Amino acid sequence: MGKAIVNGVGSYVPSTVITNNDLEKLMDTSHEWISTRTGIHERRVIGSTENTSDLAYKASLLALEDSGLTPEDIDLIVVATETPDHMFPPVATRLQTLLGCRTIGAYDVHSTCVGFISALQIAELYINTDKVNHVLVVGADALSKIVDYTERSTAILFADGAGAFVVSNIMDSKSEGIIDSTIHSDGQYYKDLYVIGDPNGSDNSKPKIKMNGNKIFKLAVNSMSTSVKGLLKKNKLHYDEIDWLIPHQANQRIIDAIARNLEFPSKKVISNIKYYGNNSAATIPLAFAVARREGKIKKGDRIVLTAFGGGLIWGSLIFQY
Numbered sequence: 001m002g003k004a005i006v007n008g009v010g011s012y013v014p015s016t017v018i019t020n021n022d023l024e025k026l027m028d029t030s031h032e033w034i035s036t037r038t039g040i041h042e043r044r045v046i047g048s049t050e051n052t053s054d055l056a057y058k059a060s061l062l063a064l065e066d067s068g069l070t071p072e073d074i075d076l077i078v079v080a081t082e083t084p085d086h087m088f089p090p091v092a093t094r095l096q097t098l099l100g101c102r103t104i105g106a107y108d109v110h111s112t113c114v115g116f117i118s119a120l121q122i123a124e125l126y127i128n129t130d131k132v133n134h135v136l137v138v139g140a141d142a143l144s145k146i147v148d149y150t151e152r153s154t155a156i157l158f159a160d161g162a163g164a165f166v167v168s169n170i171m172d173s174k175s176e177g178i179i180d181s182t183i184h185s186d187g188q189y190y191k192d193l194y195v196i197g198d199p200n201g202s203d204n205s206k207p208k209i210k211m212n213g214n215k216i217f218k219l220a221v222n223s224m225s226t227s228v229k230g231l232l233k234k235n236k237l238h239y240d241e242i243d244w245l246i247p248h249q250a251n252q253r254i255i256d257a258i259a260r261n262l263e264f265p266s267k268k269v270i271s272n273i274k275y276y277g278n279n280s281a282a283t284i285p286l287a288f289a290v291a292r293r294e295g296k297i298k299k300g301d302r303i304v305l306t307a308f309g310g311g312l313i314w315g316s317l318i319f320q321y
């Protein structure tokens with residue numbers, strides 16, 4: 001049985017910044033409201049010449065460089081995204097060609113903001129069963145393509161970005177690697193967070209995010225808290241044995257509520273929503289990459305990732321870096 005080690009990390013955000021003050025000019029909102037109700041001060045969005053695969057490519061190059069591997073070493077690519085360049089083919093196949101990988105397996109997973117955890121779980125299972133040695137796992141989203149900038153309850157939250165991990169089978173690593181993971185779903189909340197519209201339609205019918213914000217907020221706090229508790233219990237791990245919690249970056253108040261529910265010290269919770277907003281499948285690898293760059297996360301740290309998103313889908317994963 002293989003051992004799935006996070007062997008390289010990279011992230012990328014587009015250069016265009018939209019501040020809360022910029023949004024004040026587009027809709028009836030204020031920096032005061034957005035910052036106190038969500039923790040977000042600014043977010044990044046793609047330019048007219050960029051697409052999700054460009055974000056994924058830039059993050060992947062950095063992750064590969066960090067791992068010391070070349071594109072030819074990669075055996076499988078899994079991209080988590082809700083905003084592929086086209087409805088099909090997958091972003092992963094474009095990435096395979098852009099990077100110059102062999103004709104390896106490459107596909108996308110479509111599990112909303114939990115996508116990166118789902119994709120990491122796939123890497124975990126492929127490696128544990130000795131099917132492959134090196135998996136490139138990417139979370140990349142350009143939600144600005146499906147945000148309705150006349151709708152103040154969603155436009156303030158969503159953003160663009162990408163993060164990537166190279167996960168390798170390294171049997172003699174001192175790290176425990178990916179320890180365990182769990183994913184759940186409950187389709188009764190299908191219409192509380194979804195995208196309506198037609199990708200080929202007129203401006204009025206273009207895809208747009210619709211969300212029942214209040215309801216999703218409560219479901220988010222409960223589902224992520226329960227999932228982390230369950231996974232730690234199953235693996236007989238105590239909170240003291242966890243160095244960092246990285247929750248999906250959806251709202252600072254959601255992040256704070258999970259930490260309170262779990263009685264987990266806030267100084268051990270990673271948050272960068274202030275600068276990047278909610279870029280769906282990218283929030284977790286982006287938060288990890290930034291925290292590592294800032295010198296917070298170090299090799300050997302034990303980390304819990306947790307996310308939830310439209311579906312409703314939620315899940316968690318524990319690994320030692």
Ligand code: UT7
Pocket residue numbers: 028029030033034037038113152153154156193211213214216217220250251254278280308309310
């Ligand atoms: O990846 C997962 C995706 N989604 C989420 O995680 C979102 C979860 N939900 C949330 O983050 C929050 O529910 C929101 C940020 C969307 C909304 O915050 P809230 O504290 O739940 O506000 P609310 O919906 O209860 O609205 C309170 C008031 C309302 O006005 P009235 O009816 O009290 O007069 C809203 O119309 O705030 C108003 N409001 C705003 N005011 C200024 C809603 N959005 C805005 C806004 N600026 N952008």
